[in-house]
Amino acid sequence: MTVGSLLIWALVIGLALYVTRAHPEAHGVRSARWLIIGGGVVFPTTVLTALLIYGLMLIPELRATGDIDRRIEVAGEQWWWRVRYPQENGEAVELANEIRLPLGERILFRLSSPDVIHSFWIPSLAGKVDMIPGRITELVVEPTRTGTFRGACAEYCGASHALMNFQVVVMEPDAYRDWLAHQATLARAPTAEQARRGQQAFLANGCGACHTVRGTPADGRLGPDLTHVGSRLGLGADALPNDREALIRWIGHTGEVKPDVRMPAFGMLPVDELAALAAYLSELE
């Protein structure tokens, strides 16, 4: 495609130079007419038809859902991503705001939304597909190289639409299996004293009403699963980096970071309690 574009560009520039520099005098009516019909009608129509046919021939293969290696369910919610990895035993590992994929496998994304229309888009890997309330849309992706790619919501969905992003990590299949097995495990108990206080604060302040930390009494389903939140690359659907300072800012000033977010800010908590919460969540790797 790039080579073709360059050839056409060179041809157009060459013709422009030919008529303005090499032969600036008036050209015959007949030759000019043939140039207009040939270069302005026949040539672009032929090239565009060839490109269209080539593109259309690729589509059935890209959309085929028959030979899928793996399914991942993603729900777009104001303004984060609920990601479920169905397992062979029928259960699913639910994570959030980050997607990991094994290299070279065909993956079927099943996309949905419980609230408004979102659009799931990983520009480097595939085209965008709308997530429509009441429907399941599908997207097939086959990553061909490892790396970290940015994903985003591509349909305006409310005040914090621009802060509804995620990262996609394409990993070697073995590393992916290890990662997913780890993500399926229960949260590890806090070890440091500050983190233990953080866990008590987490439960005492009702965080578990909305968030799940598997292996603890926190089993809320409204917000993102936090069982391994410390291992993620970003916070609040990639609105902040994932470190303790950002966690404190997120918990204490949630609405300032992400306008209209449903999670209430806990800025009323003492500073050391916020720091303990951040320590606890950071340890959940």
Added chain:
Amino acid sequence: MNERNDDLPDEELEAPPARWGSLWLLTFGPGIWAIHFLLCYVTAAVWCAKVAGRTGLLGDASLLVGLYTLVALVGIGLTGWRGYRQHRFGHADPPHDFDTAEDRYRFLGYSTLLLSGLSFVATLFVALSVVFIETCE
């Protein structure tokens, strides 16, 4: 249009009536393309939603699209032919840019012809998608 006019010099032509300056013929080509596009889209959508299902084949819907395409191409062809006749009225070459009723008439015919060509190709492009994408997926 009077066929005899083709052989007469401009000054002896019958002056075209005022209605010959109408723009309606220009809209026929793109209009047929738009209606064809809408019909194809709605037919495929209804077929996939109500008959074939998400993974079904387009089947008879593609026959219907073929029929729409045939009718649309004939309509666009006739419009283009009518535009060509208008363009060839009397003796004058493009760009038909004199401020006279005759030249306006020729200009509208020429524009109709070019737009019909564009609409013809665009209609074929719409139909091509049904040829290569045979399922509702």
